[in-house]
Amino acid sequence: MRQDEVYGQLAQVSDPELDQPLTELGFIGGVSVEGGTVTVCFRLPTFWCAANFAFLMSADIRERVSELPWVERVVVRLQDHFFDQEINDGVNGGKTFAETFPELATGNLEELRATFRAKAFLFRQECLLRSVLELGWSEEAILDVRVGDLPVILLYGQGKVLAERYLAILQERGLASDATAPAFVHPDGRPVAAAEFRAHLEHAQRTRFSMEFNAAFCRGLLKTRYCETEEITAPDRSAGTRDKHPRLPE
Amino acid sequence: MFKTADGAEIFIIDGHTHLWDASPENCLNKYGTGFIDCFHGYQKFLSPPEYVWERPVFCKYGPEKYVKDVFVKGYVDVGIFQPTYLKEFYKNGFNTTEQNAYLKERHPDRFILNGSWDPRDGEAGLDYLTSLVKRYAIKGVKLYTAEWKGSSRGWKLTDPWAMRYLEKCQQLGVKNIHVHKGPTIWPLNKDAFEVHDVDEAATDFTELNFIVEHCGLPRLEDYCWIAAQESNVYGGLAVVMPFIYSRPRYFAEVMANLLKWVGADKLLFASDYAIWEPKWIIDKFMDFQMPQDLKEEFGVDLTLEVKRKILGENAAHLYGIDIGQHMKKLANDAIAKAA
Numbered sequence: 001m002r003q004d005e006v007y008g009q010l011a012q013v014s015d016p017e018l019d020q021p022l023t024e025l026g027f028i029g030g031v032s033v034e035g036g037t038v039t040v041c042f043r044l045p046t047f048w049c050a051a052n053f054a055f056l057m058s059a060d061i062r063e064r065v066s067e068l069p070w071v072e073r074v075v076v077r078l079q080d081h082f083f084d085q086e087i088n089d090g091v092n093g094g095k096t097f098a099e100t101f102p103e104l105a106t107g108n109l110e111e112l113r114a115t116f117r118a119k120a121f122l123f124r125q126e127c128l129l130r131s132v133l134e135l136g137w138s139e140e141a142i143l144d145v146r147v148g149d150l151p152v153i154l155l156y157g158q159g160k161v162l163a164e165r166y167l168a169i170l171q172e173r174g175l176a177s178d179a180t181a182p183a184f185v186h187p188d189g190r191p192v193a194a195a196e197f198r199a200h201l202e203h204a205q206r207t208r209f210s211m212e213f214n215a216a217f218c219r220g221l222l223k224t225r226y227c228e229t230e231e232i233t234a235p236d237r238s239a240g241t242r243d244k245h246p247r248l249p250e
Numbered sequence: 251m252f253k254t255a256d257g258a259e260i261f262i263i264d265g266h267t268h269l270w271d272a273s274p275e276n277c278l279n280k281y282g283t284g285f286i287d288c289f290h291g292y293q294k295f296l297s298p299p300e301y302v303w304e305r306p307v308f309c310k311y312g313p314e315k316y317v318k319d320v321f322v323k324g325y326v327d328v329g330i331f332q333p334t335y336l337k338e339f340y341k342n343g344f345n346t347t348e349q350n351a352y353l354k355e356r357h358p359d360r361f362i363l364n365g366s367w368d369p370r371d372g373e374a375g376l377d378y379l380t381s382l383v384k385r386y387a388i389k390g391v392k393l394y395t396a397e398w399k400g401s402s403r404g405w406k407l408t409d410p411w412a413m414r415y416l417e418k419c420q421q422l423g424v425k426n427i428h429v430h431k432g433p434t435i436w437p438l439n440k441d442a443f444e445v446h447d448v449d450e451a452a453t454d455f456t457e458l459n460f461i462v463e464h465c466g467l468p469r470l471e472d473y474c475w476i477a478a479q480e481s482n483v484y485g486g487l488a489v490v491m492p493f494i495y496s497r498p499r500y501f502a503e504v505m506a507n508l509l510k511w512v513g514a515d516k517l518l519f520a521s522d523y524a525i526w527e528p529k530w531i532i533d534k535f536m537d538f539q540m541p542q543d544l545k546e547e548f549g550v551d552l553t554l555e556v557k558r559k560i561l562g563e564n565a566a567h568l569y570g571i572d573i574g575q576h577m578k579k580l581a582n583d584a585i586a587k588a589a
Contacts, residue, residue: 047284050433050442106437206471214468224295
């Protein structure tokens with residue numbers, strides 16, 4: 001079903017601030033398919049959500065859905081947002097952020113994306129570090145883990161998922177090509193030294209906690225705003241199933 | 251004032267309150283409607299159901315309701331008015347210093363009236379700041395970096411004009427700078443909530459106190475780092491406090507982080523009335539116990555002494571209030587008599 005394929009693509013679009021798929025956050029209001037034209041209704045927790053993140057997500061929606069071979073045209077419809085008109089016109093017209101907001105922006109969103117990708121990196125790493133620490137691993141054992149060990153350090157359930165998610169973001173950043181390289185590194189690839197392990201862990205913990213809190217806040221606000229009694233998270237329709245985000249207590 | 255079961259009396263300063271007018275008559279455009287709807291969403295999301303208001307009252311509740319909710323029901327002794335102007339969205343402003351002054355004039359010992367400034371007002375704005383000090387003897391300002399002005403969508407504390415205003419504040423004795431970051435900033439491609447300008451400002455102006463509202467959420471981790479380094483950076487707890495009802499575990503984790511990194515002496519209770527009512531927040535806060543695992547992991551606790559500091563002593567220190575003397579003043583004022 002073409003709708004399912006579209007949802008499969010949308011499941012690959014994340015909120016850059018929260019590192020979670022839009023389909024799990026409840027941000028997709030609906031999808032309609034008419035021939036080769038796909039319209040995606042997109043909504044956010046508040047009228048005043050930051051325009052730059054809203055633009056990033058809208059542009060990513062358009063890009064991902066356009067990857068489907070039968071799609072000729074994608075129309076993104078951001079709703080109930082202070083710059084919805086401007087963002088829809090810009091994204092659907094194939095404009096960059098700077099072109100969409102010529103008076104208000106001095107550049108595009110690469111820096112913003114990079115900043116938040118680094119936070120997501122720390123989030124995923126911290127979740128994994130916490131798991132192995134809870135299992136009783138020593139700091140030396142942890143710092144000794146190599147990239148090539150990651151697929152097998154935790155073999156069951158949630159732990160396995162955490163290791164996979166961390167490996168995926170290492171790969172995304174080009175930090176997984178050498179299987180003998182240390183697994184636990186800074187976002188820029190420098191290994192974490194023994195002397196800085198505690199401080200690094202605390203920094204990662206604060207980052208993870210902050211993002212987790214923000215995600216809970218955003219999910220809750222969205223649910224309140226759209227008064228939905230139905231299940232907020234769309235059923236997982238993607239081909240390669242991804243678990244719901246681990247480590248999110250309610 | 252809150253009285254514990256053992257008879258201890260806790261003096262309470264609500265660090266962030268408003269007397270706003272977002273009635274349809276005062277709304278200029280969709281931005282104004284969207285703004286108040288956003289606030290109402292926060293109320294609906296985090297309040298116990300019996301404390302959710304109908305929209306018309308929420309848009310404009312008036313001074314009598316403020317007094318009843320905050321002082322009579324709400325245990326609060328002194329409310330700090332933190333103005334939010336938004337004259338691009340509301341004809342007379344959302345809640346300006348002048349609008350808030352109505353209640354300050356009627357109950358002077360019950361309120362701390364703060365002013366506001368916008369560095370994009372240039373020289374004229376510096377004159378306005380001086381006039382606020384002359385007229386209202388303000389000791390603090392609330393700054394909203396996301397405020398729109400003409401075609402501008404926001405500013406930073408490190409902008410050259412902002413630095414001039416901070417110097418002026420230092421000269422005039424306006425010591426308490428409450429900083430509120432919002433969703434728009436110039437340029438729009440930057441993160442609007444980024445808190446590092448507070449770090450720079452706090453380093454450059456050591457005589458001023460920088461109170462970061464809602465502890466820099468959604469950049470809590472960066473705020474904690476900055477507040478740990480800078481002795482003149484404080485945290486306002488509006489937006490954090492209401493999680494105590496619907497997400498008590500998150501509330502506990504936030505408080506554990508804040509107590510560890512920012513410290514019990516630098517956190518200020520606030521309800522952000524009328525987004526949330528102080529009564530239910532304070533009831534729950536006084537009952538609240540820090541979970542054992544967090545006490546151990548972070549080495550902190552929410553003792554009665556810590557709660558006392560957060561609820562009133564820290565703000566009293568910033569605003570030069572002698573709690574003992576002030577409690578005597580309020581014991582028989584018009585509001586105490588009416589309660």
